[in-house]
Amino acid sequence: NAGVTQTPKFRILKIGQSMTLQCTQDMNHNYMYWYRQDPGMGLKLIYYSVGAGITDKGEVPNGYNVSRSTTEDFPLRLELAAPSQTSVYFCASRNVDEQFFGPGTRLTVL
Amino acid sequence: AQSVTQLGSHVSVSEGALVLLRCNYSSSVPPYLFWYVQYPNQGLQLLLKYTSAATLVKGINGFEAEFKKSETSFHLTKPSAHMSDAAEYFCAVIYNQGGKLIFGQGTELSVKP
Numbered sequence: 001n002a003g004v005t006q007t008p009k010f011r012i013l014k015i016g017q018s019m020t021l022q023c024t025q026d027m028n029h030n031y032m033y034w035y036r037q038d039p040g041m042g043l044k045l046i047y048y049s050v051g052a053g054i055t056d057k058g059e060v061p062n063g064y065n066v067s068r069s070t071t072e073d074f075p076l077r078l079e080l081a082a083p084s085q086t087s088v089y090f091c092a093s094r095n096v097d098e099q100f101f102g103p104g105t106r107l108t109v110l
Numbered sequence: 111a112q113s114v115t116q117l118g119s120h121v122s123v124s125e126g127a128l129v130l131l132r133c134n135y136s137s138s139v140p141p142y143l144f145w146y147v148q149y150p151n152q153g154l155q156l157l158l159k160y161t162s163a164a165t166l167v168k169g170i171n172g173f174e175a176e177f178k179k180s181e182t183s184f185h186l187t188k189p190s191a192h193m194s195d196a197a198e199y200f201c202a203v204i205y206n207q208g209g210k211l212i213f214g215q216g217t218e219l220s221v222k223p
Contacts, residue, residue, distance in 0.1 A: 004153075033210075033211075040119060040215060040216070041215060042200060042213040042214055042215045042216050043154075043200070043213040044213075045210060045211075048210065058210070090153060090154065092154075097142055097159065097161055097204065098144075098156060098159065099156075099211055100156075101146075101153040101154040101155075102153055103152060103153045104151075104152070104153050
């Protein structure tokens with residue numbers, strides 16, 4: 001099994017551009033999550049989903065959108081990128097009590 | 111607000127020395143507790159977890175953690191540090207089944223030869 005995969009690994013955006021971070025899991029988990037990681041701040045939850053068709057906001061959702069049309073995929077959309085969105089983004093999926101993380105996407109907004 | 115606190119953003123030990131990374135949670139109801147490790151430029155990997163079974167939990171790579179309800183703590187230890195243990199370590203908590211994972215700020219562990 002591939003587990004949780006994320007693409008791209010790295011991306012540089014200009015202010016105002018938009019992009020979609022892709023996340024796919026092959027473990028048939030219902031719960032999926034998007035986090036951002038900033039130095040010294042731990043991981044902050046952006047959005048999460050408890051199953052296909054259901055999404056909800058986390059701690060820091062402003063500037064982001066998500067969709068969950070299938071169990072496998074949970075893309076994160078950035079509209080009008082801002083320098084404050086420079087971060088490392090992690091996707092995760094969860095079984096009963098354990099989360100599995102993807103390798104991350106390092107995004108820089110200039 | 112429910113939270114988790116890691117004492118010390120950076121810990122440095124010598125190779126072969128005891129590793130102690132501290133984690134405290136903020137609830138009178140025992141939560142589910144986790145320690146994750148993150149190696150440079152990688153995602154998070156589960157080291158160990160406490161889910162209301164044995165209070166002393168053994169994980170991968172020789173790490174273990176003890177749940178102490180009276181101290182609301184879940185400190186991570188390893189008797190003898192290896193150079194390969196150098197990484198960032200995150201304590202995380204779920205306060206109720208089905209709840210969201212709350213992360214501490216992380217502790218960067220350095221191991222000196």
